[in-house]
Structure formats: C-alpha cells, structure tokens
Amino acid sequence: MHVEAHEPDTEQLLAHLRSMVRIREFESEIHRLRLEGTVVGSVHLCSGQEAIYAGAAAALDLPRDLVFPTYRGHGWALACGAPLVGMFAELMGRATGVNGGRGGSAYLSVPEVGMMGENSIVGAGAPIAVGAALASRYDGSGRVTVAAFGDGAVNQGSVHEAFNFAAVMKAPVVFIVENNHWSELTPITATTTSDRLFKRASSYGMPGVRIDGNDPEIVRRTVDHAVRNARAGEGPTLIEAMTDRIVGHYIGDAQLYRAEGELDRALAAEPIGRIITELHRNGVAEALINDTVDQVTASVRRASERAQSAPLADPSTVLEHLYA
Numbered sequence: 001m002h003v004e005a006h007e008p009d010t011e012q013l014l015a016h017l018r019s020m021v022r023i024r025e026f027e028s029e030i031h032r033l034r035l036e037g038t039v040v041g042s043v044h045l046c047s048g049q050e051a052i053y054a055g056a057a058a059a060l061d062l063p064r065d066l067v068f069p070t071y072r073g074h075g076w077a078l079a080c081g082a083p084l085v086g087m088f089a090e091l092m093g094r095a096t097g098v099n100g101g102r103g104g105s106a107y108l109s110v111p112e113v114g115m116m117g118e119n120s121i122v123g124a125g126a127p128i129a130v131g132a133a134l135a136s137r138y139d140g141s142g143r144v145t146v147a148a149f150g151d152g153a154v155n156q157g158s159v160h161e162a163f164n165f166a167a168v169m170k171a172p173v174v175f176i177v178e179n180n181h182w183s184e185l186t187p188i189t190a191t192t193t194s195d196r197l198f199k200r201a202s203s204y205g206m207p208g209v210r211i212d213g214n215d216p217e218i219v220r221r222t223v224d225h226a227v228r229n230a231r232a233g234e235g236p237t238l239i240e241a242m243t244d245r246i247v248g249h250y251i252g253d254a255q256l257y258r259a260e261g262e263l264d265r266a267l268a269a270e271p272i273g274r275i276i277t278e279l280h281r282n283g284v285a286e287a288l289i290n291d292t293v294d295q296v297t298a299s300v301r302r303a304s305e306r307a308q309s310a311p312l313a314d315p316s317t318v319l320e321h322l323y324a
Contacts, residue, residue, distance in 0.1 A: 001207040001208070001209040001222075001225070001226075001237065003209075003218075003221050003222050003225045008217045008278065008282070010279070010282050010284060012058070012217065012220075013217070013275060013278060013279055013282065013284075014279070014284070014288075014292060015054075015058065016051070016054045016055065016058070016216040016217065016220075016275055017272070017275050017276070017279070017289070017292055017293070018292060018296050019050070019053070019054035019057070019058075019078070019079050019216075020050035020051060020053075020054045020216065020271055020272050020275065021272060021292075021293050021296040021297065022078055022084070022296050022299070022300060023046065023050045023053060023054070023074065023075040023078050023079065024047055024050055024272060025296065025297050025300040025301075026074060026078060026084065026087065026088075026300055027045045027046060027047045027074060027075075027247075028047070029088075029300060029301070029304050030043060030045065030074070030088075030091060030105075031043075031045060031247070031251060033091075033092070033304070034251050035251070038092055038308065039091045039092055039105070040093065040104075041104045041105055041106070042071075042104075042105060042106055042250065043091070043105040043106075043250065043251050044071055044072040044105070044106065044249065044250055045072070045074070045245070045247045045248075045251065046072050046073075046074060046075040046245065047245065047246050047247045048180075048243065048244050048245045048246035048247065048266060048270050048271075049072075049075060049178055049180060049213070049243045049244075049245055050075055050079075050216075050271055050272065051213060051214050051215060051216040051219055051243070051271035051275075052075075052148075052176065052178055052213045052216075052219055052241045052243060053075040053076050053078070053079035054079050054216045054219075054220075055215075055216035055217065055218070055219025055220040055223065056079070056146065056148075056176060056219055056220070056223045057076075057079035057080050057081075058216070058220045059219075059220045059221075059223035059224035059227055060080075060114065060144070060146065060223070060227065061143075061144075061227075062080050062081060062113060062114040063080075063081075063111070063112060063113050063114035064114070064141060064142070064143050065114055065143050065144045065145065065146070065227070066114050066115075066116050066129070066132055066143060066145045066146070067080060067114055067115050067116060067145070067146045067148065068116050068117070068119070068125035068126075068128055068129040068132070068145065068146065068147050068148065069115070069118055069119075069125065069148045069149075070118060070119060070120075070122070070125065070148065070149050070150060070153070070178075071105075071106040071107075071118050071119065071120045072118075072150070072178075073106075073108070073115070073118035074087065074105070076115055076148065077098075077108065077110050077113070077115045080110065080113040080114050080115045081110075081113040081114075082098060082110040082113050082115060083098070083303075084299065084300060084303035084304075085303045085306050085307050086098040086110075086307075087108075087110075087303075088303055088304050088306075088307035088308075089101070089307040089310050090103055090104065090108050091104060091105050091108075092307055092308065092310075093312055093313050094307060094310040094311065094312060094313060095310060095311050095312065095313045095314065096307070096310040096311075097307075097313070098110050099321075100313055100317070100320075100321075101312070101313030102313065102317075102318070102320075102321065103117075103118075106118055106120050107120065116128075116132070122149070122150075122152060122153045122156055123149055123153035123154075123156030123157075123158045123159040124158055125147055125148070125149060126147040126149060126153070126158060126159045126162035126163075126175065127158050127161060127162040127165070128147075129145040129146065129147035129162070129173055130145070130147070130162045130165055130166045130169075130171050130173050132145045133145040133166070133171040133172045133173040133230075133236075134169060134171050136172060137171075137172075142231060143172070144172045144173065144174065144227045144230045144231055145172065145173045145174070146173070146174050146175075146176060146223075147162065147173060147174070147175050147176070148176045148178060149175075149176075149177065149178070150177070150178050150179070150180065150183065151177055151178070151179040151180065151181065151182075151183055151188045151195075151197060152182075152183025152184065152186070152188065152191070153177075154177060154192075154197050154200065155183075155191055155192060162175075163175065163200070163201075163204045163206070163236075163238070164204055166204075166206070166235065166236040167204040167205050167206045167235060167236060169235075170233060170234065170235035170236075171230075171235065171236060172230035172231055172233075172235075172236075173230065173236045174223060174226045174227060174230060174236065174237050174239065175236060175237070175238045175239065176223070176239045176241055177197050177198070177238070177239065177240045177241065178213065178241055178243060179197060179213070179240050179241065179242050179243065180243050180244050180245045181244065182245070182249065182257075184249050185249060185253075185257050186257075187257075196210065196240075197210075197238075197240045198210045198238055198239070198240035200238070201237070201238035206235055206236045206237060206238060207226075207229075207237050207238070208237070208238040208239075208240070209222060209237070209238075209239055209240070210240040210242060211239060211240070211241055211242065212241075212242060213241030213242045213243035214242070214243055214244075214269055214270065214271040214274060215271070215274070216271065216275065219241060222239055223239065225237075226239060243271075244265075244266035244269065244270070245266075246263065246266050246267055246270055276289055
C-alpha cells in the first residue's frame, strides 16, 4: 500500500492541534476528577495516542462513516465531534451525559457524530464494524466503517474472523490497530512470534501497512487512501498505527512493567509536541500556537465545570434503553 507524501497544510495542522489538545486536556481533567471521586468506575485514558484519532477522523465523512472503538474510546468520540459537556457529564454519571449517564467511561456511544460505541470485550468491535460495513451495500448509504482496537486484540479469534469475512466479502471497512506496544500490562512481543502486525493482512488477501501513529497527517492520508479504496468497492485495509500511551493502562496503574527510560522516550515522541515543532518549522507564529492551545484548554475547563453542575442521573431509569 503506497500513500504519496506531500507538504502538510498549515490549516490542517492547526486543526489537528486543536483536536489533539482537546483530547489531551479532556483526559487530564478526567484523571483529576477520577482521583477526587467525581468520576467513578473503570477509566482507560488515551493520552499520547491522540494523533490516531485526530488524523483518522479528519479522513472520514462523519457521521455517514462510522467508528467502532475499544473501551479506550474518549479520543475517538471527541475527534468525531462529540460535545465536551456531554462527554464530561457522561463520565460523571449525570443526566445530561451523551447517554444519560448510563454508559460511563467504557461504554459510551455518540451515534449522532458517527461514534457507534465502545466495547469492553477485547476485539468485539471488529465483527460488528464489518456487519455495519456490509449493510451499507444494501442501504445505499455508501458508508465506510472503522474498527479500531489495540495490538493485543489482533490475537483474538473474533478479529481473525472479521478480517477473513471482510476480505472475502470486500466489505468497506478499515481496520486500525492502535499499537502502543502493550496488551494491557504484557508486551506484544511476549504473545506473538512477530510484532509486525500489519503483515497479517496478506494472509487474508487485503493490503496492510505500518505507519507512524504519532503523526496525524500521515494517519489522515493513510486512512483517506484506505477509505477511498473501500468506498470504491476494493475491500478492507489493515493499518497498524505505531504509538505510545504516556499514562497507565488504567488510572492507578503503577506501570512497573515499563523498562527504565521507556516513558521518557514516549514523552519525547508524543504527538502534540511534535506538531507544535512542525508548525514552528512552517513559520506559524508562536503567539498563534499558544492562543490555539489556550483557547482549547479553556473550553475544556468550562465544559467540565458545566457538567459538574448538572443533576445526577435518576437511578430509576437504569433499565431504560437496555436490551437483552
């Protein structure tokens, strides 16, 4: 799979910066609120992986196209356009949350922006995304779906079945592996004989590529190419986006499994600092960059405060919208 390189557009880079800072600041605020008890339940942050979400969402036709992420899905929701206040309220269990406070951190969905819901079963979103992609062949929508999951999910049987079925049916789906090197607390190298996961694509007869997942423009161009192929009837693509999470697997994770110096290397390569450096190289004024960051940061803080003033969800409604 070949994607042509070109000089990045400054406005696109600034859009990526806004999207990534929004996600980073949201996650930082959620971390603080979880520690103080305002947010409860299991929380998995995506800090450090923002370029994947910003770049991929910029390549999609939302909300026609649909995204099916994992439980580490805050970044996907925000990149797709989910409202900050509604996202904060959801994680706080407030009635004004995007799911009325029912979904919380690991189960929220925002279908009106194309984010079809997190899934805490590792790899379970892949076959669901393939089904939604196949449906587009019959409903006339022309949609493409994205199935996003971590490196550990590639060893799940459901993901293998999704790869095979999508390739056979030429379903319009893009598989994105967010390879942060860790399957929860276990390195991917301990669970497979080859950590070059994109190479598995050839076994199913679909293209596969490994990219720098900390560069949102590379992500955008690669996903755009895969989406165009899928929409043209050429079937699925597997994209392995290399990245690092700069936080623990979950809040409270002591990260004792990391080698000495690993986190420092990840912080040096994280996407927000990199894109700011690239904007400087493109001649963008420091004041404009700082104003962009400050405005987004302020909007996140305001959204958090508004969400905290909303009423808690009514427990008597807990069985509403529940299907079994």
